[in-house]
Amino acid sequence: MDRNKQHRQVALMRQSLFDQGLLDEQFVQLEELQDDANPNFVEEVVTLFYRDSARLILNIDQALDKSPLDFAKLDSYMHQFKGSASSIGAKKVKSECTLFREYCKAGNGEGCKRTFQQLKKEYALLRKKLESYFQLARQVGPVETACRRI
Amino acid sequence: MNILKILDESLGWVRYKPTNNIPKTISIHLPHSLFSSSSYNLTYFLLAFNFFWRNSAMGMATESQFHVLAVDDSLIDRKLIEKLLKTSSFQVTVVDSASKALEFLGLQESEQRINHHQEMKVDLIITDYSMPGMTGYDLLKKIKKSTSFKDIPVVIMSSENIPSRINRCLEEGAEDFLLKPVQLSDVDRLRPHLLGWRTLVKI
Numbered sequence: 599m600d601r602n603k604q605h606r607q608v609a610l611m612r613q614s615l616f617d618q619g620l621l622d623e624q625f626v627q628l629e630e631l632q633d634d635a636n637p638n639f640v641e642e643v644v645t646l647f648y649r650d651s652a653r654l655i656l657n658i659d660q661a662l663d664k665s666p667l668d669f670a671k672l673d674s675y676m677h678q679f680k681g682s683a684s685s686i687g688a689k690k691v692k693s694e695c696t697l698f699r700e701y702c703k704a705g706n707g708e709g710c711k712r713t714f715q716q717l718k719k720e721y722a723l724l725r726k727k728l729e730s731y732f733q734l735a736r737q738v739g740p741v742e743t744a745c746r747r748i
Numbered sequence: 749m750n751i752l753k754i755l756d757e758s759l760g761w762v763r764y765k766p767t768n769n770i771p772k773t774i775s776i777h778l779p780h781s782l783f784s785s786s787s788y789n790l791t792y793f794l795l796a797f798n799f800f801w802r803n804s805a806m807g808m809a810t811e812s813q814f815h816v817l818a819v820d821d822s823l824i825d826r827k828l829i830e831k832l833l834k835t836s837s838f839q840v841t842v843v844d845s846a847s848k849a850l851e852f853l854g855l856q857e858s859e860q861r862i863n864h865h866q867e868m869k870v871d872l873i874i875t876d877y878s879m880p881g882m883t884g885y886d887l888l889k890k891i892k893k894s895t896s897f898k899d900i901p902v903v904i905m906s907s908e909n910i911p912s913r914i915n916r917c918l919e920e921g922a923e924d925f926l927l928k929p930v931q932l933s934d935v936d937r938l939r940p941h942l943l944g945w946r947t948l949v950k951i
Binding site: 630633642643647650677681684685686 | 825931
């Protein structure tokens with residue numbers, strides 16, 4: 599009984615991430631790649647993303663401190679970052695990336711800085727939520743993820 | 749002739765004449781309807797044919813797995829493309845730059861030219877477009893200019909949907925262009941290119 603309740607909790611947690619616009623279809627694609635050979639594939643990819651993108655976040659922070667701003671460089675960093683975010687299905691983070699790039703193209707430094715602060719917030723929030731989700735999912739054990747299409 | 753018998757019995761699309769001697773070539777007569785209806789039928793046929801071929805006695809003469817060389821500077825995308833390809837039963841080698849790809853193929857001028865040829869035969873190259881240094885486009889051009897490797901199908905991946913970029917790549921000889929993030933359904937599209945059917949049939 600308790601088991602089923604836990605499974606339901608995991609499913610609800612998962613669905614809320616989609617409902618809140620934090621994740622998109624690409625995350626489902628990652629789930630579909632998870633199998634017996636790679637039972638923790640999704641968590642591995644997400645962990646890799648946070649580890650790999652930390653460097654880019656630092657680069658962007660440093661670049662935003664410079665004066666005058668090198669928009670081409672900023673855009674290039676963000677292009678890389680957006681690509682990775684997109685690959686894990688981080689929907690909200692991805693849209694902040696798009697906004698940032700638009701400000702870059704417009705040469706709007708303030709817009710870039712503002713957007714980047716928001717991006718970092720979304721990035722951290724997603725990390726926390728995914729960590730909780732993976733932790734609970736691991737406790738409950740593997741289950742046929744009824745992939746409810748968003 | 750088992751494979752043709754299986755195809756005929758299961759799909760009902762193939763006519764064959766059993767012979768006693770093993771022929772060098774096989775003619776397959778496909779119904780016209782396969783071409784005049786949507787390309788979905790033809791793709792299905794090609795995939796089914798590929799599956800049966802590889803699982804038949806005749807298929808044993810060919811390689812059991814296609815070897816794909818994937819090129820991407822992004823760590824995440826490398827992990828992703830490797831899993832996608834392995835899940836689709838491809839043998840995979842992943843490198844993080846175009847120059848490493850050329851090295852792997854043996855195209856790079858280096859002091860020690862290792863003869864990879866037999867075990868490292870590459871059946872398809874899939875590369876990201878935007879990479880620092882040599883881009884995927886540059887890599888494509890180099891491969892198509894090389895006498896030994898110009899026939900290897902090359903597929904380009906990009907996160908940006910830019911028609912002029914896509915056209916440029918196709919004109920330079922790329923077989924296909926995939927938008928990132930790449931999905932399993934995209935990887936399924938690769939098989940007909942690997943079969944070389946594109947040279948026989950223009951879908």
